[in-house]
Amino acid sequence: MLSKKTKYGIKALTFLARQKDNSPVQIAEIAKSENISIKFLESILLLLRHSGFLGAKKGKGGGYYLIKDPKDINMAHVYRILEGPIALLPCASHNFYEPCLDCSNEATCAVRKLMIEVRDNTLKILESNTLADIAF
Secondary structure (H helix, E strand, C coil): CCCHHHHHHHHHHHHHHHHCCCCCECCHHHHHCCCCCCCHHHHHHHHHHHCEEEEEEECCCCEEEECCCCHCHHHHEEEHEEEECCCCCCHHHCCCCCCCCCCHHHHHHHHHHHHHHHHHHHHHHHHHCEEHHHHH
């Protein structure tokens, strides 16, 4: 299942992408609009800021804003930042590979074979979508 962190992160990015002039939006406004706890949203937006998706302005008129065009924000990258590996098993992961301790032969493992197919199809969908694709 998709974590709430990833779900809320995508919702927040979508909210920011839909802003007409890309001016900073306060956390409270995003939280209220998307029905997300302010404290939880703060941690998510901070992670997205440190990952290069968002900028932040302090003081009056401050808040968070996109620093990249929504068409340049790939959803596979967002997913990996918020959720971690796309693969459901470490032995099926491209970037976070680890052998399964209970597996005697990866080459013949039916579970691994299925999970690689799931990973490949999930990755194809995420990589073919940008924030602009899902926000508009």
